[in-house]
Amino acid sequence: MVDAAGNLFLADCPARTALEVIANKWSVVLLFALKDGPMRHGDLVALSGGISRKVLTQTLRRLQANGLVERTAYAEVPPRVEYSLTELGHTLQEPIANLAQWVRTHGEALADFREADA
């Protein structure tokens, strides 16, 4: 098990840093939202249900800095800026979709458990 876990657990390895970028509620929500194509800042605010503009900007910057999301500015009037998944970001679609599917299937069970426990 130590071998299997090693990559993920060592605090100074790239896998661990990558996990810190991805294993974050807003990262998952945004990467899931962007799977269907480019979106504007305002679209992402509306879709994310509760993210503040500040946290959205921070999360998008972190995803950009890690090569998962790209920002494209169109020279239009008014100016238009869109965010989309990079090629690397697209490789995350399957694991994120699996996680989303799990959350859809089992979210209710977690809620039931919390209520029974309360």
Next chain:
Amino acid sequence: MVDAAGNLFLADCPARTALEVIANKWSVVLLFALKDGPMRHGDLVALSGGISRKVLTQTLRRLQANGLVERTAYAEVPPRVEYSLTELGHTLQEPIANLAQWVRTHGEALADFREADA
């Protein structure tokens, strides 16, 4: 897309709350560590590479409160306490394993991107 995303994005639905429990670095690390069987607090500290005992305790409590992890105390001398995945927690193994595999495969690419960007 709104349909597909709805469950995940609505801030007040069980899926979103479940996502908040799971999409967390330490939750992923602990759920991944527990896939091979019960572990003691000290084992999890050692395996997690950098978690504080306090944060470990908080994260385990949250996973317990959501029915993903169970705590078993054995009446031995000295007393022994183990943590293990519940049946519900086991259903997360596949999505977590997929995420871990992605992190192993692509963690280096994210690091390269950050360095190129710096």
